[in-house]
Amino acid sequence: MARITAGVAASHVPAIGAAIDRDQVGTEYWKPLFDGFGWTRDWMSEQRPDVVILVYNDHATEFSLDLIPTFAIGCAETFAPADEGFGARPVPVVQGHPALAWHLAESLILDEFDMTILNKLGVDHGLTVPMSLMFGQPETWPVKVIPVLVxxxxxxxxxxxxxxxxxxxxxxxxxxFDEDLNVQIWGTGGMSHQLQGPRAGLINTPFDIAFLDRLTTDPHALRKIPHLEYLREAGSEGIELVMWLIMRGALGAGVKELHRHYHVPASNTAVGHIVLAVEP
Structure with a gap:
């Protein structure tokens, strides 16, 4: 049967994608950030999954304020990079896994989660930046992807x-799911950041480090963080960290931290990254 073997979390700052696309990875500003993902790229080449369930949030690209599903799942064959106002990123089209995606949709809805089913979806930086961080700039992505939007x-x-x-x-x-598949689940977004208002540029490193620590040492405490605490401690966009909890909840009780990276700043954002393996 299919099995989830690992979880990955990473920020999906749009400026990271722009730095990759403009060949700025090795510059003085960006090199320390990208160096922290080198371990993961090597590990991915050795432990490459068949499918990635990639949890992210749409940034008013596919959904406007007229239509906002709480949870949605992409069930299409392919997902093209979206134009976010400055042209689509020059990255490969994402290949889906419709059979597993439809199985997930059915199972989750019968498990009383109201999933919006997407048979057509353009994917923005929330999905493509983590893919670039983990796999670089290949001609085709080496894994199939099931987008889960929050x-x-x-x-x-x-x-x-x-x-x-x-x-x-x-x-x-x-x-x-009755097929032998190695599946990873990724939670993206975060960490502490605020993009507007008097607190624009807020970065709370102690909060971020504590969150990373608790993913292994006290994960159930993270379930209890209220919206107001995310807003106060991590900024208005820090709420994206709830998507990391989908990843963590899918891994079960026993996990081993394999790698961690934390960098400030990327644009005006704190960048966090962690790799967790499921322990038998």
Whole structure:
């Protein structure tokens, strides 16, 4: 049967994609950030999954404020990079895994999660930046991807506890899929950052480091963080961290931290990254 073997979390700052596309990876400003993902790229080449369930939030690219699903899943054959106002990123078209995606959609809905099913989806930097960080600039992406989208733009977003429960439901669904697949789940977005208002540029390193620590040492405490605490401690966009909890909830009780990277700043954002392996 299919199995989730690891979880990966990473920020998806749009400026990271721009730095890659403009050949700025080795510059003085950007090199320290990208160096922290070198271990993961090497590990990915050795432990490459068949499918990645990639959790991210749309940034008013596919959805406007007229239509905002709380949870959605992409079930299409392919997902093209979206034009976010300055042209689509020059990255490969994402290949989906419709059979597993439809199985997930059915299982999650019957498990009482109201998933919006997307048979057509343009993917923005929330998805393509993590792919570039993990795989560089290949001609084709080396894995199939199932996008899972979470509302982290319009209040109210889902709670961390609800996201964790969705991760648990995803794990049950994957385990019931009758095909031998190595599956990873990625949570993207975060860490602390605020993009507007008097606190624009807010970075709370102690909060970020504590969050990274708790993913292994006290993960259930993260389920209880209320929206207001994310807003106060991590800024208005720090709520994206609830998507990391979908990843963590899908891994189960036993995990081993394989790699961690934290860098400030990228644009005006803190960048976090962690790799967790499922322990038998």
């Amino acid at each position: 509302n982290a733009v319009q209040y109210p977003p889902p709670t961390g506890n609800r996201c964790w429960a969705l991760g648990e439901a995803i794990a049950r669904a994957v385990a019931s």
